[in-house]
Amino acid sequence: MIFAGIDIGSNTAKAALIQDRAIIGVRVIPTGYHHLKAGTRVFEDLLDQTGLSRSDIRAIVSTGYGRASIDFADKAMTEILCHGAGAHFLDPDIRGIIDVGGQDSKAIALDDQGQVDNFAMNDKCAAGTGRFLEVMANALEVSLDQMGEVGLTADHPSKISSICTVFAESEVISMIARQEKRENIIAGIHQAAAARVAILAAKIRIQRPVMMTGGVAKNPGMIAALETQLNQALILSPYCQETGAIGAAVLASRLPA
Amino acid sequence: MSDTPSPPPKIMAAKKMRDLMTTYYLEALSAAQNHRQVAWITSGGPVEPLVAMDIIPVYPENHGAMIGSAKMGEDLCAKAEDMGYSGDLCAYARSDIACAVVKGGPIGGLPKPDMLICCNNICGTVLKWYEIQARYFQVPLFIFDTPVCHTGYTPEIAAYVKTQVNEYIAFLEQVSGKKMDPARMNAVGKLSYEGQRLWQQVLNTTAHKPSPMSAFDAFFFLALIVTLRGTQIAVDFYKELIAELEQRIKDGIGVVPDETYRLLWDNLPVWHRLKWLSDRFSAHQACLVADTYTSAWCGALKYMDENNFLDSMAEAYTRIYLNIGVDEMAEEVLKMIRFYDIHGLVMHSNRSCKPYSFGQMDIMRIVREKTGIPVLMIEADMVDPRSFSESQIETRIDAFMEIVKHKAGRS
Numbered sequence: 001m002i003f004a005g006i007d008i009g010s011n012t013a014k015a016a017l018i019q020d021r022a023i024i025g026v027r028v029i030p031t032g033y034h035h036l037k038a039g040t041r042v043f044e045d046l047l048d049q050t051g052l053s054r055s056d057i058r059a060i061v062s063t064g065y066g067r068a069s070i071d072f073a074d075k076a077m078t079e080i081l082c083h084g085a086g087a088h089f090l091d092p093d094i095r096g097i098i099d100v101g102g103q104d105s106k107a108i109a110l111d112d113q114g115q116v117d118n119f120a121m122n123d124k125c126a127a128g129t130g131r132f133l134e135v136m137a138n139a140l141e142v143s144l145d146q147m148g149e150v151g152l153t154a155d156h157p158s159k160i161s162s163i164c165t166v167f168a169e170s171e172v173i174s175m176i177a178r179q180e181k182r183e184n185i186i187a188g189i190h191q192a193a194a195a196r197v198a199i200l201a202a203k204i205r206i207q208r209p210v211m212m213t214g215g216v217a218k219n220p221g222m223i224a225a226l227e228t229q230l231n232q233a234l235i236l237s238p239y240c241q242e243t244g245a246i247g248a249a250v251l252a253s254r255l256p257a
Numbered sequence: 258m259s260d261t262p263s264p265p266p267k268i269m270a271a272k273k274m275r276d277l278m279t280t281y282y283l284e285a286l287s288a289a290q291n292h293r294q295v296a297w298i299t300s301g302g303p304v305e306p307l308v309a310m311d312i313i314p315v316y317p318e319n320h321g322a323m324i325g326s327a328k329m330g331e332d333l334c335a336k337a338e339d340m341g342y343s344g345d346l347c348a349y350a351r352s353d354i355a356c357a358v359v360k361g362g363p364i365g366g367l368p369k370p371d372m373l374i375c376c377n378n379i380c381g382t383v384l385k386w387y388e389i390q391a392r393y394f395q396v397p398l399f400i401f402d403t404p405v406c407h408t409g410y411t412p413e414i415a416a417y418v419k420t421q422v423n424e425y426i427a428f429l430e431q432v433s434g435k436k437m438d439p440a441r442m443n444a445v446g447k448l449s450y451e452g453q454r455l456w457q458q459v460l461n462t463t464a465h466k467p468s469p470m471s472a473f474d475a476f477f478f479l480a481l482i483v484t485l486r487g488t489q490i491a492v493d494f495y496k497e498l499i500a501e502l503e504q505r506i507k508d509g510i511g512v513v514p515d516e517t518y519r520l521l522w523d524n525l526p527v528w529h530r531l532k533w534l535s536d537r538f539s540a541h542q543a544c545l546v547a548d549t550y551t552s553a554w555c556g557a558l559k560y561m562d563e564n565n566f567l568d569s570m571a572e573a574y575t576r577i578y579l580n581i582g583v584d585e586m587a588e589e590v591l592k593m594i595r596f597y598d599i600h601g602l603v604m605h606s607n608r609s610c611k612p613y614s615f616g617q618m619d620i621m622r623i624v625r626e627k628t629g630i631p632v633l634m635i636e637a638d639m640v641d642p643r644s645f646s647e648s649q650i651e652t653r654i655d656a657f658m659e660i661v662k663h664k665a666g667r668s
Binding site: 065077078079080081103104115116117118119120121123203 | 655
């Protein structure tokens, strides 16, 4: 039996299909303005990609900020539960999750059964989120993809002290004016964002091993900064960005028939 | 889930309370025409001597709650910021400071005070806030100083606070030009004690399953024990409310249809989102059956002697919930979790109220260690809607309820 998960995040829409505890396909597209359209498209693209049709899918769970818009899903569940289920599915030993998403950062604690036991999220402010990195990348005229690599070559990371994204951007602009090296500023940005996320992990006293999920887990500079802040290696999966969608599919498989 | 259960009948006493509060505010607003004096007082301040001397107490904080509920907080807070006050300052203080100038808010501003009574058992902000208002209105200010009881109430604290009770009465006698009548003071003390005892009884009714009212109702009914404490009006009203709630219990009327999960709220309400929050929790069959906030107006009963009110008042007002150490606060929370049979704790990290929000991380840890129940932290502000992110809070509530349901074995 095949189950689907659809994760409508603030930046990207993700879909995943699982069958007999195996991932049979994933797909990511930009979310854009219309949540339902994005959800429908990412799901249909994935069906095309895997040569399946709607009737092959036993149940669908939607998640992410746009979860309620997906009217063809059987149930909407929060991304906290879905990232928990997804990480546990990818690696049953995982006890802690760091999910840095577009709009939200989360630290999630799993119990030994893989159930979500506790979580902490960033407050209303965007510091320490993917959005923070995006704003900074813009200010520095680098792409998000380049940003992760460039930061690793820093010789003396700059110190960003502002906690607010808007203030931090002004701080970065004054560093640019002082002609600080771009790689040092970027490393400083990663450390500032990682420090915010580490506070969330400390709030819930996250246990090892910790998996990093969400799109930002593709950024090696951010991973390095987080590993330093958390004083441990992070477990990474090739499916980091799709973990929420995979978890949604896992939870779909547990829905009563 | 397809059949939406019909909403339970409204609590009838609500209308009566609205009428009583309207009468109270009309009386306060027309005080000057009737040659009566008005004192502005902090919510946790010792009001009984005022009542005994026939001075009308007015509460800028209660008014702040009304401003929040009426969704007038944003404009007034912004006005105070225009005047130069920081956006990090308490929203009750900001909205009151702005209201004094523009006569804004749901009742067109509070009556001008003849004196100000500031008790710092709730926070330190009130000191500066009341100093500002004393200068603005050019009226005398009395500061009733209650040292924080982090680890207990010492004889030194007792002696210090008792001295102030005497100074307080001397201040009132001087400003009003009248002598306090000890017999009248005794009678007011008894009524205050009785009102608080009845308020505790109101709150206790929610231990019943299903709960006949919720913390959202308690936030509303609280107004009377704050503003009319020490009067027969409060005593009579709460007796009537208890009778109605007991009847609801007899009739099996719960405030949340199909109440399945029972939650405890910590900190002040988010006044501007009461209905939204109530609906969100109800949609999960969850009832916020109790809260630490409204209990603060009866929590110190154990230190009170109704036959010797003035002497025991010092201790009672000093040992209120916000003026004790975190360990003792956590103990109070644990007691409530047991008494109300709670499945989860919802903590409002309130940008406005630093003293209330400061120890929450520790209380959260203690509660999780001692009970294992899930704890949710949401960031908001009691009056200023600009510190509220609806979709973020919605996700947190949904995720929290998923954990609560799982732990209760009903997911």
